[in-house]
Amino acid sequence: MNATLSALHVYPVKSCAALAPREAQVETRGLAHDRRWMIVDANGKFVTGREFSRMPLIRVAPDAHGLVFDAPGMQPLAVATPSPDRARRTVEVWGATVGALAADAAARAWLSRFLGQPADLVYMDAAARRAVDESYAEPGDEVSFADGFPVLLISQAALDQLNGKLAQPIPMLRFRPNLVVDGVAPHAEDGWTRIRVGEVEFDVVKPCTRCVFTTVDPERGERDPAGEPLRTLITYRRTPKGVTFGQNLIPRGAGTIRLGDTVAVLA
Known part of the structure; x- marks a missing residue:
C-alpha cells in the first residue's frame, strides 16, 4: 500500500465554504482554524446546511484580524x-452547550440578511471547551464546532466507487472531509483503528453517519432533486446506525501535516 494525503480541507465556519491549504497544523480539537466559528439562531442553537442549503455559498478568507x-x-x-474579554x-x-464569544453586530446583520432569518456568529476560543463523546474518547479529548469529532477522513477510492454508480458524479466536498487519502481500496479506512499521517498519529474511532447535507451542491447552494448521493448510498452503505461514508479521527499528537504525506496504517 502506498497511501498518501491527497487533499486537505478546512472549514473555518461550520457549514460554510471550504479552504484547501497545502498544509495544516493538527491540534487537540482538529485542524487549526477548522470550525472554530459557528452560525446560531436567535436562541443560540446551531444552524447548518441541513436547514439552509445556501450556507456553503458563504466564503471566508482569513486575514490578520479574523x-x-x-x-x-x-x-x-x-x-x-x-477578544477574550x-x-x-x-x-x-448537537446537545452540547459551549460558552462561545459573540461576534459583532455587523456580522449578525450580514448573516441575517443572507439567510433570511435572525442569525448570529460565535467563536470558539481556547477557553470555550467541548468534550468528545466519552464513548469514543479518552479523558481530555476535545472537539471544535464540528459535528462530533475533531477530524474526518475519506479515501478517494470511496468517492470514485460512488461516482461510478451515479448518473452525475459529485465532488468530495459533498462529504466535507478534512483529510482525503489516495492509494487505498474503497473504504479501506473502515478497517483502520490507528494511523499516522506524516508524523502525527490519529485514532480512527467511528464511522461517519451521513445526512441530508450530502445532497446539497456546494457550488449552487441547492439540494439535489433526486436525493443523491443518499439514494444510491442506501443501496450499499446502509448499516443499523445509518448510512456511513468516511471515518472520524481523534488526534494523538500535534504537528504539521502536508499534501503528499505518507499515511501509514498502524492498527
Missing part, C-alpha cells in the same frame, strides 16, 4: 476575532 465574509449578492464583510454566549451544538 475572517472576511463574502457571498452571492452580498458585500464582503471583515469580522474581527472577538468580550461577552460570552451559551450556544448549543
Whole structure:
C-alpha cells in the first residue's frame, strides 16, 4: 500500500465554504482554524446546511484580524476575532452547550440578511471547551464546532466507487472531509483503528453517519432533486446506525501535516 494525503480541507465556519491549504497544523480539537466559528439562531442553537442549503455559498478568507465574509449578492464583510474579554454566549451544538464569544453586530446583520432569518456568529476560543463523546474518547479529548469529532477522513477510492454508480458524479466536498487519502481500496479506512499521517498519529474511532447535507451542491447552494448521493448510498452503505461514508479521527499528537504525506496504517 502506498497511501498518501491527497487533499486537505478546512472549514473555518461550520457549514460554510471550504479552504484547501497545502498544509495544516493538527491540534487537540482538529485542524487549526477548522470550525472554530459557528452560525446560531436567535436562541443560540446551531444552524447548518441541513436547514439552509445556501450556507456553503458563504466564503471566508482569513486575514490578520479574523475572517472576511463574502457571498452571492452580498458585500464582503471583515469580522474581527472577538477578544477574550468580550461577552460570552451559551450556544448549543448537537446537545452540547459551549460558552462561545459573540461576534459583532455587523456580522449578525450580514448573516441575517443572507439567510433570511435572525442569525448570529460565535467563536470558539481556547477557553470555550467541548468534550468528545466519552464513548469514543479518552479523558481530555476535545472537539471544535464540528459535528462530533475533531477530524474526518475519506479515501478517494470511496468517492470514485460512488461516482461510478451515479448518473452525475459529485465532488468530495459533498462529504466535507478534512483529510482525503489516495492509494487505498474503497473504504479501506473502515478497517483502520490507528494511523499516522506524516508524523502525527490519529485514532480512527467511528464511522461517519451521513445526512441530508450530502445532497446539497456546494457550488449552487441547492439540494439535489433526486436525493443523491443518499439514494444510491442506501443501496450499499446502509448499516443499523445509518448510512456511513468516511471515518472520524481523534488526534494523538500535534504537528504539521502536508499534501503528499505518507499515511501509514498502524492498527
